[in-house]
Every structure is written in C-alpha cells, then in structure tokens.
Amino acid sequence: MPRAIWSGSISFGMVTIPVKLFGATESRDIRFNLIHATCGSKLQQKRWCPTDEVEVPWNETSRGYEFAKGQYVVLTEEDFEQLPLPSKHTIELSAFVEEQEIDPVFYEKSYYLEPAERAEKPYALLLKALEEKKLSATASITIRKKEQLCVLRPHKGTIMLETLYYPDEIRQERSSDLDRVKVSEKELGMAFTLIELLKKPFDPSEYRDTYREALAQLIEAKLEGKQVVSAPAARDTGVIDLAEALKRSVEAAKKGSKPKPPARAGTRPARRRTRKVG
Amino acid sequence: MSEVGDVLAQLDERKPRLVLNVEGHALPVTNLDKVLWPAAEGSSPLTKRDLLRYMTRVSPWLLPHLAGRPLFVTRYPDGINGKSFYQKHWDEPPDFARNISIYSSHKEGDGDYLICGNLATLLWLSQMAGLELHPWFSRIDPQPDAKGKGRKFSGSEATLDKSVLNFPDFVVVDLDPYEYSGREGKGEEPELHRRAFNRTRDLALRLRELLTGLGLQTFVKTSGRTGLHLYLPILRKFDYDAARGIAETIGRYALQQWPGEVTLEWSVERRTGKIFFDYNQNSRGKSLAAIFSPRRNALGTVSMPVAWEQLEEIYPTDFTLRTAPDLLEERGDPWAEILSAKQDLAQLLEERTA
Numbered sequence: 041m042p043r044a045i046w047s048g049s050i051s052f053g054m055v056t057i058p059v060k061l062f063g064a065t066e067s068r069d070i071r072f073n074l075i076h077a078t079c080g081s082k083l084q085q086k087r088w089c090p091t092d093e094v095e096v097p098w099n100e101t102s103r104g105y106e107f108a109k110g111q112y113v114v115l116t117e118e119d120f121e122q123l124p125l126p127s128k129h130t131i132e133l134s135a136f137v138e139e140q141e142i143d144p145v146f147y148e149k150s151y152y153l154e155p156a157e158r159a160e161k162p163y164a165l166l167l168k169a170l171e172e173k174k175l176s177a178t179a180s181i182t183i184r185k186k187e188q189l190c191v192l193r194p195h196k197g198t199i200m201l202e203t204l205y206y207p208d209e210i211r212q213e214r215s216s217d218l219d220r221v222k223v224s225e226k227e228l229g230m231a232f233t234l235i236e237l238l239k240k241p242f243d244p245s246e247y248r249d250t251y252r253e254a255l256a257q258l259i260e261a262k263l264e265g266k267q268v269v270s271a272p273a274a275r276d277t278g279v280i281d282l283a284e285a286l287k288r289s290v291e292a293a294k295k296g297s298k299p300k301p302p303a304r305a306g307t308r309p310a311r312r313r314t315r316k317v318g
Numbered sequence: 319m320s321e322v323g324d325v326l327a328q329l330d331e332r333k334p335r336l337v338l339n340v341e342g343h344a345l346p347v348t349n350l351d352k353v354l355w356p357a358a359e360g361s362s363p364l365t366k367r368d369l370l371r372y373m374t375r376v377s378p379w380l381l382p383h384l385a386g387r388p389l390f391v392t393r394y395p396d397g398i399n400g401k402s403f404y405q406k407h408w409d410e411p412p413d414f415a416r417n418i419s420i421y422s423s424h425k426e427g428d429g430d431y432l433i434c435g436n437l438a439t440l441l442w443l444s445q446m447a448g449l450e451l452h453p454w455f456s457r458i459d460p461q462p463d464a465k466g467k468g469r470k471f472s473g474s475e476a477t478l479d480k481s482v483l484n485f486p487d488f489v490v491v492d493l494d495p496y497e498y499s500g501r502e503g504k505g506e507e508p509e510l511h512r513r514a515f516n517r518t519r520d521l522a523l524r525l526r527e528l529l530t531g532l533g534l535q536t537f538v539k540t541s542g543r544t545g546l547h548l549y550l551p552i553l554r555k556f557d558y559d560a561a562r563g564i565a566e567t568i569g570r571y572a573l574q575q576w577p578g579e580v581t582l583e584w585s586v587e588r589r590t591g592k593i594f595f596d597y598n599q600n601s602r603g604k605s606l607a608a609i610f611s612p613r614r615n616a617l618g619t620v621s622m623p624v625a626w627e628q629l630e631e632i633y634p635t636d637f638t639l640r641t642a643p644d645l646l647e648e649r650g651d652p653w654a655e656i657l658s659a660k661q662d663l664a665q666l667l668e669e670r671t672a
Contacts, residue, residue, distance in 0.1 A: 283671050293557070
C-alpha cells in the first residue's frame with residue numbers, strides 16, 4: 041500500500057474513528073519529459089519576470105487573482121491561513137443517503153479509507169451498518185487546502201471515500217429539443233433488438249488502453265536499439281484516409297452517381313443570399 | 319506611355335465627368351467625385367475616381383484572372399452603405415465588352431453573360447459602381463487542358479453540361495470564421511477581429527499541410543472581408559459536381575480532424591464559435607469574389623493573394639484600394655502562375671492509394 045495522503049478521523053454523533061486515506065485510482069499514462077532536440081538535455085522551467093528581466097526564486101513569489109485584465113489582487117500565505125477550514129482533520133458525516141440518489145456526474149476522485157491502529161472496531165461497525173442499511177454517508181473533508189464535498193460508501197469490505205463536485209461546478213445541461221423527435225414503434229423495436237444483442241455484464245478487464253500499450257512497445261524497441269518499424273503517426277494515416285476518400289468521391293462522380301451537396305436550389309441558406317447582394 | 323499610365327493621367331483631370339480614351343475606345347465616366355466609401359476610422363473617403371484608378375492600376379494582374387470567365391458583378395450605385403444589385407445579365411453592353419449566350423436553368427432559356435477581356439470593360443463596370451467582381455471558376459477557352467470539350471453553351475442544359483464551362487479550373491474552399499467579437503449588432507455577421515482571423519489562418523495552414531501531404535498545391539487569398547479563400551488548380555477532367563464532391567470530402571475530413579475548429583453546418587446559429595468550411599461555391603454559376611476585387615467594407619479592403627510563407631504576417635485590412643496596387647507593383651502576384659500549376663488530381667490520387 042502506498043503512503044497515506046491524509047490522516048484524521050471520521051466523526052459522527054459521539055463516535056470518532058481514526059482513519060487514513062489512500063488514492064484508489066491512478067492514471068497510467070506514459071509521461072514524457074521535454075528535451076532539447078539538438079543536444080538531448082532535459083529542459084528546465086524557470087520563473088521569469090518580464091518586467092525586471094530576472095529569474096525569480098520561489099521565496100519572491102506570491103499568488104495573484106486576476107480580477108480584471110492585467111490587474112491582480114495578491115494573497116499571502118498569512119491570508120490563506122486565516123480562511124476557515126473546519127474539517128481540516130475530521131470527516132464530519134452530515135447525512136445518510138441512498139447511493140442511487142447521487143448522479144455519477146458528481147463523482148470526482150475515489151479514495152480508500154483504512155482504519156488507523158486500534159480503530160478497527162468502530163470502523164467495522166460503521167461499515168457493517170452502511171452495508172446493512174444500503175446507505176452512503178455524505179460529509180466534507182479538506183484535502184490539500186481545499187474543502188470538498190464527499191460521500192462514504194461501503195465497497196467490497198472497505199469504506200470508500202468519493203470526493204464530489206459542488207453543484208455549481210457541474211455545467212448546466214444543454215437544452216435539447218429531443219422530446220419533439222418522433223420515433224415509430226418499428227424503429228424503437230429495431231433499437232431494442234440491437235441493444236438485446238449487445239447486452240452483457242460489465243467486465244472492466246475486457247478493456248485496455250491499446251494506445252498506451254503500443255507506445256510502451258515503441259519505447260522498448262527504441263531502448264533495445266532496434267529499428268523502430270513504421271508506426272505511422274495519426275496524421276500520416278489521416279492523409280492516406282483522405283486520399284482514399286477523395287478517390288472514392290472522384291470515382292463516384294465519374295460513374296455519374298454525382299455526390300449531391302446537402303443543399304441545392306430551394307434550401308439555400310439565407311446567409312448566402314444576403315452575401316450575394318451584400 | 320503605357321495604357322495604364324495613359325488612363326491614370328486622364329483621370330487626373332479634376333472634372334466630375336470625362337470621356338476616357340481607353341485602348342482607343344471612348345468611355346464616358348460620370349460623377350467621379352461621388353463618395354463610394356465614406357470616411358472611416360481615420361481614413362479619408364474613397365470616390366468613384368479612386369475606384370477607377372485602383373482598377374486601372376491592378377488591371378495588368380487582374381485581367382488574366384478574369385480571361386474567358388463569365389462575370390457577375392455587385393453594383394453599389396450609392397456607395398457601400400446604399401442599396402446593391404447583383405447583376406448577371408447585361409442588355410446592351412458597349413461594343414468593346416464581350417457578351418456570350420449561355421443557357422440558364424434559372425431563366426429556362428438563354429441569357430447574355432459578360433466576359434471581361436479588356437481594361438475598357440473593367441472601367442465600364444467601375445463607372446456603374448460595380449465594386450465586387452464574381453467570375454466563374456470555369457472559362458470558355460478549352461486550351462490547353464480541355465481540348466475536345468464543347469464550346470456551345472446555349473440552347474439546352476444538356477449542351478451546357480457537356481461544354482467546357484461545366485469543368486472548373488479550381489476546387490475552391492471558402493473559410494469563413496463565425497466567431498463573434500461581441501460588438502456586432504443583432505443578426506449581423508461576425509466582424510473582422512484578430513482572434514477569429516488567426517484561427518482561420520491556422521486552419522488554412524493545416525489544410526495546406528494536409529493537401530501538400532497529398533502532393534497538391536493550393537493557393538490562398540484573403541476574402542477581403544473576414545475569411546480566406548483556398549484555390550486548388552486542377553486539370554479540367556472533373557465537372558462542377560465532382561469538384562464539389564472533392565471539396566466536401568476535404569471538409570468532412572477536416573471536421574473529423576478538428577471538430578473544435580471546423581463546421582459544415584447550414585444554420586448560422588450552429589456555426590457560432592467555429593470556422594465555416596464552405597464547399598458549396600463549387601457549382602456552375604456560383605463564385606467567390608475575384609482576386610483583387612474590392613469588397614463592401616468601410617476601409618476599402620480588397621481580396622488579396624498571399625504567399626503561404628507570408629500568411630502569418632498579414633491581416634486582411636493590410637490590403638485596401640489604397641495599399642494593394644503598390645504592394646502588387648513591389649512584390650508581384652503570388653497567383654500569377656496558378657493556371658500553370660494545374661494538377662492531375664485523378665493520377666495523384668491513384669499514386670497515393672496504390
């Protein structure tokens with residue numbers, strides 16, 4: 041198990057359960073460094089002040105909020121420390137809800153909660169109660185200076201903590217006119233048949249990041265000094281595809297099955313008309 | 319004295335009306351001090367005399383691009399803020415102007431179409447405040463790459479379909495940014511602004527890279543308003559429908575590659591925030607504003623050809639009736655060789671997909 045990223049306690053009513061928090065997910069993307077192509081050195085980032093034309097050490101930096109173009113209000117470390125963060129070391133449970141009530145769009149990141157030493161008993165009690173009642177607990181937690189909404193849910197014999205987005209962090213739904221679209225019974229029947237055909241239990245082990253695998257192979261081949269066989273860049277493949285598509289459109293035209301544009305006489309857009317005279 | 323110098327000298331005579339002698343033709347010009355472009359943003363007004371001067375000065379470069387092409391003209395008799403007319407047919411043009419008879423499916427019969435083959439015709443159009451020139455992408459001359467194609471254009475649609483006028487010299491793409499600056503009035507089209515133009519330019523450069531990858535040479539010019547026009551010169555083996563299919567295929571590909579930048583949408587609302595890739599001008603009887611054509615724009619901007627290497631340094635308002643002739647004399651026309659750069663699209667595609 042990696043190092044805990046947070047430790048504190050769950051608190052509800054009179055009960056306090058010391059716990060540790062571990063990340064439950066990790067990105068497996070292959071990371072690259074930026075290299076100077078001509079000499080192979082790893083590039084460094086420097087903080088540069090364009091006014092004084094000097095490199096700036098960390099102790100001379102502060103954080104500024106841009107309230108208007110080019111104008112900043114500057115906050116110091118002391119300013120930040122004054123901010124109220126009541127849940128700094130506690131996960132204060134506020135309510136118990138049914139898991140289905142939380143729309144998946146709210147979920148941000150998953151963590152495992154583990155009991156600290158000698159806290160197994162109350163931890164197991166809470167876990168069992170949540171399992172039996174099929175409930176999750178909402179709470180707040182402060183991770184890296186940011187207070188976040190979260191939910192505690194039982195999952196395969198442990199308690200998971202899922203941080204949630206605040207409601208104002210969820211973008212407004214896009215309005216849609218789909219209600220007005222008419223579909224026939226027959227069309228719907230066809231859609232049902234198709235869905236039935238592809239219906240199966242969700243098995244995440246079936247899905248792999250094939251791009252990452254190919255990239256890893258490429259790196260390995262480079263390391264072994266092998267000639268890297270042409271793994272065509274996306275762009276090159278694109279060019280070939282475009283050539284094929286163009287050839288097809290040209291051949292279609294030759295055969296007389298002329299590709300019709302989406303709008304010919306009759307449905308000309310208003311804009312074109314105005315443009316012609318204007 | 320050269321023809322251009324001779325006409326410019328005549329226009330220097332500060333009379334409101336003159337009879338110009340252009341290549342031996344007498345051309346009456348009137349209301350020479352009428353303002354067509356009112357003063358704007360610190361620039362003085364431009365008059366009909368200024369338009370005639372401009373057309374005269376650019377004519378050595380412009381006329382070759384108009385040669386043999388039916389020409390439509392947008393006239394602004396009361397200046398750019400007044401009413402305008404899109405004129406296709408001319409009843410009684412002067413003797414020096416060439417008229418040809420072409421079947422028009424719209425009229426369901428033959429109509430007379432103008433071909434601008436000399437300076438006198440060009441200046442006659444300016445006299446009628448014909449600011450915007452819209453030449454066809456096809457032309458009546460089958461030399462050198464459309465020998466054997468029909469030269470009869472009237473009588474029926476079928477005759478016109480088989481004729482050389484159904485085979486364009488170019489596949490064209492009109493890139494039109496629909497990113498609004500926020501200063502537009504309700505219902506107005508997006509105005510020219512830096513961010514939108516930069517995005518359009520970047521898209522044009524990507525398209526060029528894509529087409530260069532296929533071995534295709536493209537040419538670019540400013541539209542004279544907010545966007546860019548790309549021309550791909552091709553051997554005349556494909557008719558307009560095929561040319562439109564080619565442009566549409568490129569457009570669909572671009573949309574798939576850069577969905578955040580490109581739109582092919584017909585509804586103007588849905589184009590918002592993106593660059594409209596218009597392939598529909600590849601159609602007989604449709605056109606884009608000609609190279610060097612003035613546009614309806616307060617600053618008197620014109621559609622200007624640009625060398626690809628310079629595209630990142632220019633801005634559409636760099637090119638106006640005032641500035642374009644000097645630039646042209648200094649640098650020449652980057653599009654001068656466009657008809658010699660014609661490409662055998664069928665063969666190139668064959669090689670690429672073999």
